[in-house]
Amino acid sequence: MKLFHSHASPFVRKVMVVAHELGLAERIALLPSKVHPVERDRTVLAQHPLAQVPTLIDADGQALADSRVICEYLDALAGGGMFPREGAARWRALNEQSAADGILDAALLIRYELTARPEAERSAAWIKGQTAKIETTLAWFEERAGDLGERIDIGTVALACALGYLDLRFSDIAWRDDAPELAVWFARIGERPSMVATRPPAG
Numbered sequence: 117m118k119l120f121h122s123h124a125s126p127f128v129r130k131v132m133v134v135a136h137e138l139g140l141a142e143r144i145a146l147l148p149s150k151v152h153p154v155e156r157d158r159t160v161l162a163q164h165p166l167a168q169v170p171t172l173i174d175a176d177g178q179a180l181a182d183s184r185v186i187c188e189y190l191d192a193l194a195g196g197g198m199f200p201r202e203g204a205a206r207w208r209a210l211n212e213q214s215a216a217d218g219i220l221d222a223a224l225l226i227r228y229e230l231t232a233r234p235e236a237e238r239s240a241a242w243i244k245g246q247t248a249k250i251e252t253t254l255a256w257f258e259e260r261a262g263d264l265g266e267r268i269d270i271g272t273v274a275l276a277c278a279l280g281y282l283d284l285r286f287s288d289i290a291w292r293d294d295a296p297e298l299a300v301w302f303a304r305i306g307e308r309p310s311m312v313a314t315r316p317p318a319g
Contacts, residue, residue: 118173119186120149120160126220126281127183128170129314133273134187136310138194144172153228184213187270198270205269212257212271219253219278222246227285247289250282254291254298261297268308276305284316 117140121128135141150157151169161167163179172180172189180186191198200206226246229238257275264272279302282289292299305311 117143117175118145118147120147120151120157120163120169120171120173122149122151122169123316124284125169126223126277126284127217129280129316130183130274130277131170131172131186131190132314133277133310134190134198134270136313137268137273138190138197140190140194141313153232184217187273191270198268198273200269208263209269209271213274215253215256216271216274216278219250220281222249222253223278223281223286250286250289250291251294254295258295258298261295261301264301268305272305273310276302276311280306280311280315284318 119128119131121132132141132144135144149160149169149171151160151167156167158167160169160171163173164171164181166181168181170181170183170186172186174180174189180189188199200209223246226243229243229246264275279291279298282291
């Protein structure tokens with residue numbers, strides 16, 4: 117398998133954490149990409165119309181895009197382990213993944229606003245609105261931090277990758293101050309081999 121990637125992409129990291137947890141990481145070759153919100157990478161575009169990372173090329177040459185689809189594909193390939201199959205545990209994990217991905221969507225929209233738009237075209241109101249989404253979702257997770265425990269599934273992996281991205285790109289959001297229980301949990305899960313192996317370069 118091949119994966120178009122960016123070292124800093126939190127969605128790529130989510131895929132690779134899942135791959136490590138499932139024992140599939142060594143079967144995935146990482147392909148460099150130059151994906152940009154304005155200037156599209158034609159190499160990735162030739163494989164999938166969204167031209168985004170992560171995009172996985174499976175063993176049959178089929179292109180799969182979006183971290184949610186790719187993670188579920190890898191889980192099925194490995195025989196399960198990251199997606200609870202049924203009941204309350206499944207909906208909890210999927211809901212946590214959705215909320216964590218929402219943090220990342222908002223964070224990336226802020227980053228694109230700051231890096232892809234000329235300064236004169238940037239919207240302070242837009243940035244404020246996206247920041248509010250991050251803050252309220254972090255508060256939601258803090259209320260539920262006691263339920264995270266030692267659980268390793270798609271919900272907790274997505275959350276860990278979201279918090280890691282905030283540390284990488286948004287050090288001004290001092291999320292640990294308002295989410296101390298979440299901070300303790302993140303410190304613990306951040307030392308898992310899958311998280312250490314996928315840690316992006318600083319800066």
